[in-house]
Amino acid sequence: MNYLDSLYWIHERNKFGIKPGVKRMQWMLAKLNNPQFKINGIHVGGTNGKGSTVAYIRSALVNNDYQVGTFTSPFIETFNERISLNGHPISDDELVNLVQIVKPVSEALEVETDLGTATEFEIITTMMFVYFGEINPVDFVIVEAGLGVKNDSTNVFNPILTILTSIGLDHTDILGDSYVDIAKDKGAIVKPNTPIIYAVKNDEALKVIRHNAKMNDAKAIELDRDITVVSEGDEFTYRYKNYELETLVLNMLGEHQKENAALAITALLELNEAGSVDLDFNKMIDGIESVTWSGRIERVKDQPLMIIDGAHNNESVEALIDTIKDYYHLEQVDILFSAVKGKPVNEMLEQLMPITQNLYITEFDFPKAMTKEDISNEINFEQKELVDDYASFIENYSGHALIITGSLYFISEVKAKVNF
Template identity: 40%
Template sequence: MNNYEEALEWIHGRLRTGIKPGLARMDYMMERLNHPERRLKAVHIGGTNGKGSTTAMLRSILTEAGFETGTFTSPYIEQFNERISVNGAPISDEEITLLAGKIKTIADEMEDMEIGGPSEFEIITAMAFYYFAFVHPVDIVLFEVGLGGRLDSTNIVHPVLSIITTIGMDHLQFLGDTIEEIASEKAGIIKNGIPVITAVEQPEALAVIAKKAKESRAALYQYGRDFTGVWTGSTQKGEQFDFTSAYSARPSLQTGLAGLHQVQNASIAVMAADFLRMYYSFLIEEDDIKNGLKKATWPGRFETLSESPLIIADGAHNEEGVAALVKTIGQRFPDKRITVLFAAMKDKPLDGMIEQLKQVADHLFLTSFDFPRAARTEDYRKFEDYTVQITENYQFMIQSYCGKATDQDVLIITGSLYFISTIKINRKVMC
């Protein structure tokens, strides 16, 4: 690789291979790279919703405590380098170029093998493992699952702790069309003897996870049973709650992320921090948890893009995510006039998502954007009525809102995280 642009062009060019579940290609790359995955102290974080927020809050706590903390997350919002970061700072263009060149040599030789060449996600995952093992070793790495769990590229890691945030009906074409099947795929990250923290609520999903944990002799810590967070109020930028577990009682904690569902995500992060403190001698003080939670940020999660007029972006990209968003809007803006701009992937349950948004929106705009899997405006025609409009030009719609909005108005931009990324990158469409 000669430069950053060439590296990105090669990495993104691997998108043509599509999603390729399975670990054979990762196993081969790890063997060729001298097994970087075996050199890491890691936390593996899966689930349908809440992975990114939980990762961000746990990272912030660990960083506040003085630990150099690596993260591997997806997708990126404003810059590709975000995918691999240290203490929240994306790695450099030069490091991306170095890593891509290292992996390309191996990827090229795999093309003629029976297992085939790696996908884009597998390449980025391999880059992350190599980076944290050999280029920039850190105290701990938080690996966010990409898709599912059992066959996800990250599942070659042997962590000190596994987390399954929630289970929802998403990615049905890959994970199954029942909650039990999806839970089974998510539970695939559970390793022998490695404890699991979860906030899964559905009894049928929880039963699958509990069975897998028991078979793996992995201690299971359940939200609502072994630890809990009780919401006590909202702050300007986040939520306040009381945390209780067998390890600690922490009243009046505050999150830096807004949304009632963030209490659950924050509780998982605190439980994980307590676990690392108790069993792996991570020196994490009371103030580290308090300050870490308050300082945590995560782009595209009920993020304020403009204060006046008020514009908020939230990547609610499935029915469970939209349900959480609707609840938060109702709680935070009960007397405001709500305008929603929505764009999603065509393979998402559009009917259920749009019906929920109609419950809270005074005006709902459906749109498309430049992304291969994005729903097109024709996919939205059946939803059009007196409160739901289809717009071909979302930039004009935003600017029109800016010109008319008063203190009583709120614009919520939601749907695919790729749409949120497009909005944030093209800030010129803002007011």
């Protein structure tokens, strides 16, 4: 198989959809000598902020000369970035090799068990564990959970530390439609005698996480209780225990990014205190401050101003709006919007309306993408227009400011088709 054959085979698993549960993963990994138990892994879950938090930890560790693997989703620019080493995607040849290892095992799963066919996400997750557990062992692997935690494909290893970045109402059709339901699912990231660092704002969800930590004898480290973030314009001060880090300035914009960075710093300090790492704090801070993360409030053009952001639920839309107002000082912008099915599109658009001058609605090539007509039916707004060719629209846009948002999958397509 060549690279394109390998990608086609992986993507073909998409038709099997989302099938919660870890039994297929456990079966396949057992056939592959359980590589998931051979990694020094950090598990990162949450509704929003996972990717950024992974990036902060990875950058700080790499800056301290550690070899760091990461597993993230979805991809923004290249499929291979989902499995990365020191911030660089694995090569095409490495991906082909991984498919050749995992494909026979996934085929045996179908023949030898009644567990059904492995999904795309299960295949990629298995490939990641094989890569970092067998083929290319590293000092640390930072594993971002996919959908929820309890029944997620990543929930099959024994982490040295866990992080829960947030709990919001997303994927409610699968995880449940209340904060408590979602907290019970994502709270499964808490493991026995393993530190859990979390940022949970909803009181009911917070009770669930605190209870899980207590039941598991897990050291619970909570934002706004144990960790303090004092924001002062672009800068912020971080406090935890006897640590105080002042005048931190991130490349990543938004108050939410200061909180994500605070979780990452806490994780690093905990690893340092446990003797798992030996950190130069200046290198750690330099690494965190230098992080950029594609598709997250990313300024892609200055004249006219264009920002792309993968906001795909109410909480991330709120963070986007706050950043547009607080950092760019814009009261009105044009919005180019597209989304996938199952998202609270009406609420997302209602939130965006106060800052929207013109709303442009489009659709993109993705199995779960909504049609532009269905999106338009979700909102009553005078200044809205349906756009057939979003790439041409972006290239010919001549307004004062355009925000392109609604879905990380949409952002990925935009970056592939438009040369900013």
